[in-house]
Amino acid sequence: MNKQLSLKIILIIAIAGMLFSGYLSYGELFSQVCPINGGCTAVASIPACVYGFIMYTIVLIISAIGLKSKK
Numbered sequence: 707m708n709k710q711l712s713l714k715i716i717l718i719i720a721i722a723g724m725l726f727s728g729y730l731s732y733g734e735l736f737s738q739v740c741p742i743n744g745g746c747t748a749v750a751s752i753p754a755c756v757y758g759f760i761m762y763t764i765v766l767i768i769s770a771i772g773l774k775s776k777k
Contacts, residue, residue, distance in 0.1 A: 710773065717769040723762035730755035 733741035734753040740746040747754045 713769045713772045717766060717773065720762050720766035720769060724759060724766060727755045727758035727762055731759050 730741055730746065731753065733739060734746050734755060749757065
């Protein structure tokens with residue numbers, strides 16, 4: 707597997723993760739209802755899905771930069 711293919715797969719996974727965690731974050735922050743039955747956890751009074759959204763965004767940015775580089 708070459709570098710470009712690996713980065714494209716990581717980019718697709720990051721997009722899927724952003725969509726899912728973004729859905730959960732929206733439900734938790736704006737609707738004040740957790741979309742998952744059983745409740746959402748919070749870390750330092752911030753829902754954990756927000757941290758997931760931020761981490762997937764960082765992974766997306768890094769993989770996009772990797773795809774843009776010519777090395």
